[in-house]
Amino acid sequence: MKYYSNKTCNFRMIFKQFFDKESCTYTYLVGSEPTRDALIIDSVLENIEDYKNYITSNNLNLLYVLDTHIHADHISGMSKLNEYFDCQMLMGKETLAEGLTRKLDHNDELNLGNFKVRTMFTPGHTSDSYCFLIADKLFTGDTLLIGETGRTDFQNGSSISAFNSLFNLILKLPDATVVYPGHDYNGQSKSTIGEEKKSNPRLQVKSQQEYVDMMKNLNLPIPRKMDVSIPRNLRLGRE
Numbered sequence: 230m231k232y233y234s235n236k237t238c239n240f241r242m243i244f245k246q247f248f249d250k251e252s253c254t255y256t257y258l259v260g261s262e263p264t265r266d267a268l269i270i271d272s273v274l275e276n277i278e279d280y281k282n283y284i285t286s287n288n289l290n291l292l293y294v295l296d297t298h299i300h301a302d303h304i305s306g307m308s309k310l311n312e313y314f315d316c317q318m319l320m321g322k323e324t325l326a327e328g329l330t331r332k333l334d335h336n337d338e339l340n341l342g343n344f345k346v347r348t349m350f351t352p353g354h355t356s357d358s359y360c361f362l363i364a365d366k367l368f369t370g371d372t373l374l375i376g377e378t379g380r381t382d383f384q385n386g387s388s389i390s391a392f393n394s395l396f397n398l399i400l401k402l403p404d405a406t407v408v409y410p411g412h413d414y415n416g417q418s419k420s421t422i423g424e425e426k427k428s429n430p431r432l433q434v435k436s437q438q439e440y441v442d443m444m445k446n447l448n449l450p451i452p453r454k455m456d457v458s459i460p461r462n463l464r465l466g467r468e
């Protein structure tokens with residue numbers, strides 16, 4: 230399937246990557262010239278003022294706020310952004326979150342000025358995980374991180390689903406596709422599909438069973454704010 234054409238890449242994109250130091254979360258603002266329509270992916274409640282300042286000082290129209298999945302390590306800023314900008318609050322249809330403007334399906338398309346946002350259902354890290362493709366940029370949430378992949382040991386995670394989402398969908402995108410992850414713990418801001426295929430240790434497996442066994446033995450600590458974050462995020466960040 231052709232996910233993007235070179236033609237759309239010629240339009241000027243407004244792009245800003247925000248970083249939340251506490252949870253090491255990346256939040257992305259993407260917009261389109263000349264309409265200045267914009268969206269935000271994976272907002273963090275504590276950083277709302279930064280987004281507001283950026284949006285107002287750049288005269289942007291915030292149309293959408295999207296979360297790639299229900300986050301366990303920070304509270305989403307979706308509902309606050311909706312209060313300020315009356316933007317649509319969107320997640321995939323598999324989510325248990327309540328109060329969304331609309332739920333997205335796999336392979337849906339959103340209009341963002343001169344760009345199209347393509348949705349990709351990528352369960353595994355959680356059962357509601359999506360990636361979003363805009364021109365040559367893939368926003369992977371926790372499905373694919375730089376040198377890692379999302380853990381699969383809670384929130385209905387499944388390493389079998391994760392393997393399928395990675396190897397049968399995400400990694401089939403062109404090697405030049407730029408990967409923008411939902412987190413990074415080592416100061417890296419972006420990668421490419423080609424680079425991850427070559428050097429991400431989690432992607433060097435020979436079979437689904439090998440991936441499942443590797444993910445079973447990660448022994449990761451539970452996220453610190455999980456007990457607070459998940460219930461809040463099921464309400465899109467509301468109290």
Ligand SMILES: [Fe+2]
Nearest residue numbers: 299300301371
């Ligand atoms: Fe996550």
